[in-house]
Amino acid sequence: MSSAQELDLGLGILDHQLVDSEGRRCGNVDDLELEGVREGSPKVIAILVGPPVWRGRGWLGRFASLFARGQTVRVPWEEVEKVDSAVHLRKTAGELRLGRGDDRARRWVEWIPGS
Amino acid sequence: MKKVLQIALGILAAIGGFVDIGDLVFNVEAGAQFGYQLLWVVVVGVVGIIVYSEMCGRVAAVSKRAVFDAIRERLGFGVGFGALVSSQLVNLMTLAAEVGGVALVLQLLSGLPYRALIVLAILALAFVIWVSPFEWIERIFGYGGLALLVFAVGAIKLHPDWGSVGHGLVPHLSSSDHLVYAYFAVGLLGAAMTPYEVYFYSSGVVEEGWTPKDLGLNRANVMIGYGLGGFLSFALMITAGALFLPLGVEPQFIGTVALGAQVPLGTIGLILALVGILFAVGGAAIDTCFSGAYNLAQYFGWEWGKYRRPSGAPRFTIAWAILLVLALLIIMTGIDPVMLTEYAVIFSVVALPLTYIPILLVANDRSYMGRYANGRLANAFGLLYLVVILVVAVSAIPLMIITNQGQG
Numbered sequence A: 001m002s003s004a005q006e007l008d009l010g011l012g013i014l015d016h017q018l019v020d021s022e023g024r025r026c027g028n029v030d031d032l033e034l035e036g037v038r039e040g041s042p043k044v045i046a047i048l049v050g051p052p053v054w055r056g057r058g059w060l061g062r063f064a065s066l067f068a069r070g071q072t073v074r075v076p077w078e079e080v081e082k083v084d085s086a087v088h089l090r091k092t093a094g095e096l097r098l099g100r101g102d103d104r105a106r107r108w109v110e111w112i113p114g115s
Numbered sequence B: 001m002k003k004v005l006q007i008a009l010g011i012l013a014a015i016g017g018f019v020d021i022g023d024l025v026f027n028v029e030a031g032a033q034f035g036y037q038l039l040w041v042v043v044v045g046v047v048g049i050i051v052y053s054e055m056c057g058r059v060a061a062v063s064k065r066a067v068f069d070a071i072r073e074r075l076g077f078g079v080g081f082g083a084l085v086s087s088q089l090v091n092l093m094t095l096a097a098e099v100g101g102v103a104l105v106l107q108l109l110s111g112l113p114y115r116a117l118i119v120l121a122i123l124a125l126a127f128v129i130w131v132s133p134f135e136w137i138e139r140i141f142g143y144g145g146l147a148l149l150v151f152a153v154g155a156i157k158l159h160p161d162w163g164s165v166g167h168g169l170v171p172h173l174s175s176s177d178h179l180v181y182a183y184f185a186v187g188l189l190g191a192a193m194t195p196y197e198v199y200f201y202s203s204g205v206v207e208e209g210w211t212p213k214d215l216g217l218n219r220a221n222v223m224i225g226y227g228l229g230g231f232l233s234f235a236l237m238i239t240a241g242a243l244f245l246p247l248g249v250e251p252q253f254i255g256t257v258a259l260g261a262q263v264p265l266g267t268i269g270l271i272l273a274l275v276g277i278l279f280a281v282g283g284a285a286i287d288t289c290f291s292g293a294y295n296l297a298q299y300f301g302w303e304w305g306k307y308r309r310p311s312g313a314p315r316f317t318i319a320w321a322i323l324l325v326l327a328l329l330i331i332m333t334g335i336d337p338v339m340l341t342e343y344a345v346i347f348s349v350v351a352l353p354l355t356y357i358p359i360l361l362v363a364n365d366r367s368y369m370g371r372y373a374n375g376r377l378a379n380a381f382g383l384l385y386l387v388v389i390l391v392v393a394v395s396a397i398p399l400m401i402i403t404n405q406g407q408g
Helices: A058-065 A098-107 B002-018 B021-034 B039-063 B067-112 B114-131 B135-157 B162-168 B178-192 B195-207 B212-247 B256-299 B315-334 B335-365 B368-370 B378-402
Strands: A017-021 A024-028 A031-035 A043-049 A074-078 A080-083 A088-090
Touching: A017 B335, A024 B256, A058 B002, A058 B067, A098 B315, B002 B135, B002 B212, B021 B178, B021 B212, B021 B256, B021 B335, B039 B067, B039 B114, B039 B162, B039 B195, B039 B212, B039 B335, B039 B368, B067 B114, B067 B195, B067 B315, B067 B335, B114 B135, B114 B256, B135 B212, B135 B256, B178 B212, B178 B335, B178 B378, B195 B212, B195 B256, B195 B335, B212 B256, B212 B368, B212 B378, B256 B315, B315 B335
Parallel strands: A017 A088
Antiparallel strands: A017 A024, A031 A043, A043 A074, A080 A088
């Protein structure tokens, strides 16, 4: 992702779907880590994912985080390949420690015939 | 040929999604109370669902994002979470009502006890969802639901006063019972524009891997599909107006709906009507169940889709299974499915703006819709319907309370 491109962070990235290098959906952009905000030249350095991050998203976010478990996953901006309607990543979800909720839930489903 | 087969997606959305228990209840009750006077509201509702489904399908085909992706992107985490919770509550009520409807029809067909049939219905739905590919579900329920066309034959055989039918297609106010009339108008709009239809449709477009090349198909699907759904709604209301209004019957049971085909056509009419209702309501139950799971997965960014194996989208799979179990628990309490349907439709009307506003915003976003963003026509209709939706959303619950759910 070239840093020269203009993108509305609120509309263009925040809350968008994350898709890994194999096309797997692996979370949403729950928050962004910025640098240089005080200097007046803000720059995105990482994408933050996971229930603890929701606490920074208003009172409903704090409320929702009470019902979910999981850790914060930080995806450095260098791992972003491109941004369209989703944020596409350069690596697999496993390598980036994303999508672990689905990995954990898999054992509840995979014993059933036809799964 | 492939195109013809793909139109089945629209037919499923029409029969399984459009004509569901909400349409059965509101069209028949409206016909029984006001004859053909409210037919015009069906037209308004059908055009509304065509406008917004076309937009949702287009957004999904172009951007690969379904409705709840758009809701979270545009409303943010907090308001989006409110939209999620409210849509899940309405979805669950609708699902429970549809399951109850399926069990009631099975009871009329078999004579077995209602509660045993609820369990059977849930098991059958879970089995069909588990083993059938997405396209099969469409076809099984889409074509089975076509048996509802028996109501069109029934409507003609009942020899309605076609002049009054024509008058009913022209928007007008009623001469009496203004509030009850308004309540049924709101209910009919809510039943026609139920939000789960667009959740399901847009997610289906992503599941089927449509691209901008399929936009013509998208348009054909929503027009033919919902057009047919509207035609069936007409048939139900005309039958009820011709049969129940003169007798002063207020249909409170799903079985009463089927009388509209039995009286003019005999036993074969009754059986076709029950089979049609079974497939339409059963298909709608699956749509509703999937919609709930789609919404959760899209809001939280989980992997989702029937086209994945269940173990490829495990949280999505667990979500629909839990929704089925919750629906089972709700309907096993013995709550009346018809009453539950009315509540579900009226509450869904209140949640409509939270669904349709983000869609309108995303469909106008050129940064990812490019040249497929809304044109003037789509925006004119979109804004017009937004006003309708807002008025209806604000007035739905007060009307329900004042009119005692249309009982006057």
